[in-house]
Amino acid sequence: MLIDAIRAELWRFWHNGTAIFWGLFFIPLSGFVVGVFWRHYLGGKIVQAREALVPDFDAAPKVMVLGDKLVDKTASLADPGLIAFFMIAAAALFASDYRWETWRLIRPRNSRQNQILGKALAMAAVALVPLLCVLLGEAMGQIINATLDRTRIAIGFKGDHFIASLGLIGLAWWRVCQFALLALATAVVTRSMAASLLVPLAIGVGLFMLQRMTGFFGWTPTDWSTLLAFPAVGFEHLQSAIMGAKVQGLVVVKSLLGIVLWTAAPLALALYVFDNQDLSKE
Numbered sequence: 001m002l003i004d005a006i007r008a009e010l011w012r013f014w015h016n017g018t019a020i021f022w023g024l025f026f027i028p029l030s031g032f033v034v035g036v037f038w039r040h041y042l043g044g045k046i047v048q049a050r051e052a053l054v055p056d057f058d059a060a061p062k063v064m065v066l067g068d069k070l071v072d073k074t075a076s077l078a079d080p081g082l083i084a085f086f087m088i089a090a091a092a093l094f095a096s097d098y099r100w101e102t103w104r105l106i107r108p109r110n111s112r113q114n115q116i117l118g119k120a121l122a123m124a125a126v127a128l129v130p131l132l133c134v135l136l137g138e139a140m141g142q143i144i145n146a147t148l149d150r151t152r153i154a155i156g157f158k159g160d161h162f163i164a165s166l167g168l169i170g171l172a173w174w175r176v177c178q179f180a181l182l183a184l185a186t187a188v189v190t191r192s193m194a195a196s197l198l199v200p201l202a203i204g205v206g207l208f209m210l211q212r213m214t215g216f217f218g219w220t221p222t223d224w225s226t227l228l229a230f231p232a233v234g235f236e237h238l239q240s241a242i243m244g245a246k247v248q249g250l251v252v253v254k255s256l257l258g259i260v261l262w263t264a265a266p267l268a269l270a271l272y273v274f275d276n277q278d279l280s281k282e
Helices: 002-013 017-053 066-074 080-099 103-109 112-148 159-190 193-211 224-229 231-242 249-275
Strands: 063-065 152-154
Touching: 002 080, 002 112, 017 080, 017 112, 063 066, 063 112, 066 112, 066 152, 066 159, 080 103, 080 112, 080 159, 080 193, 103 112, 112 152, 112 159, 112 249, 159 193, 159 231, 159 249, 193 231, 224 231, 224 249, 231 249
Parallel strands: 063 152
Antiparallel strands: none
């Protein structure tokens, strides 16, 4: 029955063209276009200016190592822009039944728990799409610019780089899902599509501003209080550990617990509220 709920949510979502474009493909597409322009045109202008000042600048044959470029990109994969636009897809997936008053039509077909879990798991699957598209756009952009600049292309994807990139992709996916679960809890509590879009972003901005003030409270980036209150700090620690930096084992454990808390709490809230919710008018 849970599989049926996931399939139903995915089927409905993939028929929502607006949410698909703006939530999944707008950031990868715009990033690809802007990246090609920036690297080829503006980057070329900077190189020409440096060569005019220093004639022997970069005289060695140029080589673009694609693997290193992709690893660098995975380190900033779940950026605020991607998360903000993915909230459009999350809001459409989570709040559409309240918006169009269709809960009473689908509610008798499955248990309430399966219907919420089906939405959450469908969202988790959909969240991989923009992340992978960003990486694909980065690879294509680097290859295009290297071709235009007549630069040699080397794959250069070492084993440790590949493992690190997979870990960073998984961490970015978790970060996006964590924000999307805030949208799920907001959609169930408020029954509003606009709130499910804006509240997670407002929470993210608020946490970002408060995080910059932790020094006034005497909190350090490795304290329990910091890592439980600000999941972004935990993600930074885990990202550093994946990239090979020395991070204490206890800090990694604290970071994981903080992120798990911010992932499980919105889902538990959504399940509890929805299980006791009156859907006679939805």
